[in-house]
Amino acid sequence: MSLQVKDLTISYGSNVVLKDINFTIQDNTIIGLVAPNGTGKTTLFNAIIRFIPINKGQIIVDGKVYKNTTRDVRALHKLVTFFPDQAELYEDFTGVEHIQMYRDIWNPEEKDVQKIIDRLNMDGYVRDKVKTYSLGMRQRLCFAMMIAANTKIMFMDEIMNGLDPVNVELVSRVLQEIKEEGKIIIVASHLLGNLDDYSDEIYFLNNKDVYFSYDRKTNTREFIKGYVSKDKLEALQPLPADTLYLETDRICIPLDGFEHDYDRFEVVELLRSLSDEEVSIGVLGTQEHYLRIYKGEQSLEPDTSDGEGGQTDEDDETVTGYTAEESGTRKSRRREETSVADSDTRF
Numbered sequence: 002m003s004l005q006v007k008d009l010t011i012s013y014g015s016n017v018v019l020k021d022i023n024f025t026i027q028d029n030t031i032i033g034l035v036a037p038n039g040t041g042k043t044t045l046f047n048a049i050i051r052f053i054p055i056n057k058g059q060i061i062v063d064g065k066v067y068k069n070t071t072r073d074v075r076a077l078h079k080l081v082t083f084f085p086d087q088a089e090l091y092e093d094f095t096g097v098e099h100i101q102m103y104r105d106i107w108n109p110e111e112k113d114v115q116k117i118i119d120r121l122n123m124d125g126y127v128r129d130k131v132k133t134y135s136l137g138m139r140q141r142l143c144f145a146m147m148i149a150a151n152t153k154i155m156f157m158d159e160i161m162n163g164l165d166p167v168n169v170e171l172v173s174r175v176l177q178e179i180k181e182e183g184k185i186i187i188v189a190s191h192l193l194g195n196l197d198d199y200s201d202e203i204y205f206l207n208n209k210d211v212y213f214s215y216d217r218k219t220n221t222r223e224f225i226k227g228y229v230s231k232d233k234l235e236a237l238q239p240l241p242a243d244t245l246y247l248e249t250d251r252i253c254i255p256l257d258g259f260e261h262d263y264d265r266f267e268v269v270e271l272l273r274s275l276s277d278e279e280v281s282i283g284v285l286g287t288q289e290h291y292l293r294i295y296k297g298e299q300s301l302e303p304d305t306s307d308g309e310g311g312q313t314d315e316d317d318e319t320v321t322g323y324t325a326e327e328s329g330t331r332k333s334r335r336r337e338e339t340s341v342a343d344s345d346t347r348f
């Protein structure tokens with residue numbers, strides 16, 4: 002199975018949201034779809050499933066073009082499901098009834114919904130009415146409904162919303178398991194670190210296009226990753242080519258930029274002494290790519306505004322763009338935006 006999007010353009014009136022988008026996804030694949038709010042992730046899903054009119058372009062599944070005819074759209078809707086919005090749940094129905102409903106529409110030959118309930122650890126509440134559910138319980142129900150539908154192509158918009166860490170892990174694991182059943186799954190999410198746990202490839206939407214994508218299997222170049230404020234950058238110079246210096250003072254230095262291990266260790270030690278935040282070694286993750294793409298790279302040139310090196314707090318705030326009010330939350334913002342990935346080696 003393959004899903005191909007060809008030259009897709011979508012506008013709302015004069016507002017062109019997506020322009021000439023092209024990609025092909027093969028089965029057994031999870032794509033992480035990343036972009037800031039309002040970039041067009043939901044629009045892309047809605048267009049592929051033909052919930053909204055397509056200005057230009059084609060949706061092709063397994064070589065067949067699905068046009069905007071009743072017959073084609075019906076056939077497409079048998080192949081694709083879209084993660085239900087919690088607002089679509091019926092308060093007076095039970096979770097089991099919702100799961101059965103999705104099973105009956107898309108996958109009636111499946112008799113056993115209990116195995117889905119067990120798989121998602123929902124036995125304790127699934128026979129109660131939805132109106133008694135918390136946010137996270139509803140979210141797990143929406144996911145269970147997708148599993149019951151069992152379509153070849155699944156669009157998951159913000160599936161982790163409201164889930165606690167244990168359930169984020171559970172849903173991430175089940176996503177990987179169902180992928181192996183020959184599915185094409187696209188997950189739009191702002192939980193960037195979590196996307197690295199299960200996605201095969203990450204698409205970043207920007208400037209109305211799939212601006213950049215990277216395949217996590219071939220993304221193997223390792224970096225020393227840490228934090229250093231602009232006024233302390235000089236201590237690390239000279240830095241190898243391809244060093245990234247990102248917003249939140251995140252620095253990523255390619256390991257292959259050093260000839261000897263002892264040079265690498267020296268940089269790790271130096272980074273540790275320059276900041277009290279964790280230093281790690283690993284590949285660039287979605288979080289780092291996100292900062293690079295949407296917030297840009299900062300200059301590695303040493304700050305020469307204070308020749309004596311005695312930089313004040315005020316100077317530091319000016320350089321990095323934080324206001325005095327924000328400075329107290331700065332460290333937590335860093336952690337939120339670029340936490341150390343599970344696969345990284347920590348120091």
Ligand SMILES: Nc1ncnc2c1ncn2[C@@H]1O[C@H](COP(=O)(O)OP(=O)(O)OP(=O)(O)O)[C@@H](O)[C@H]1O
Pocket residue numbers: 013018036037038039040041042043044045
């Ligand atoms: N029905 C609509 N009519 C007009 N404009 C719309 C409509 N739906 C979305 N838009 C616009 O299209 C753009 C993309 O919106 P979309 O909902 O696809 O973004 P998104 O990336 O999914 O955002 P989020 O992360 O907030 O869910 C936005 O500028 C939005 O205002």
